[in-house]
Amino acid sequence: TYMESSKKQATFGKAAVGLIVTDLNGNRISFGKANVRFFSKILSCLILYIGFLMVAFTKKKQGLHDMIAETLVIKNNTPDTVLLSKQATRLESVKAILCDGLFHIMVIRNLHVPE
Numbered sequence: 001t002y003m004e005s006s007k008k009q010a011t012f013g014k015a016a017v018g019l020i021v022t023d024l025n026g027n028r029i030s031f032g033k034a035n036v037r038f039f040s041k042i043l044s045c046l047i048l049y050i051g052f053l054m055v056a057f058t059k060k061k062q063g064l065h066d067m068i069a070e071t072l073v074i075k076n077n078t079p080d081t082v083l084l085s086k087q088a089t090r091l092e093s094v095k096a097i098l099c100d101g102l103f104h105i106m107v108i109r110n111l112h113v114p115e
Helices: 012-016 031-046 050-056 064-069 090-109
Strands: 019-023 071-075
Touching: 012 019, 019 031, 031 050, 031 064, 050 064, 064 071
Parallel strands: none
Antiparallel strands: 019 071
16 A cells, blocks of 8 residues: 555566556655555455456446546556556556555465464
């Protein structure tokens, strides 16, 4: 949540594929909004990842968690003229999810849980 509300506006996975998270007006999101987005991802997971799959079928390429938090994932390297033309493509969204997922798996694998 901190990373998406920071100046970089992206997690490691999103930054790796040139994406950022913004509010509906293209502005940086607050830490509170980033937390809403983060915890909404739990709901997206609980319904068999349908909340993430929605990205492929919505006009603004938003997942359920983005709709709840009123956020967008957009390309970082384009001018701020037309926000909708900056929407992440399906492939870019999938790449970001995979990169973030791999990062989380690596972190979790290295956690030592006392037995």
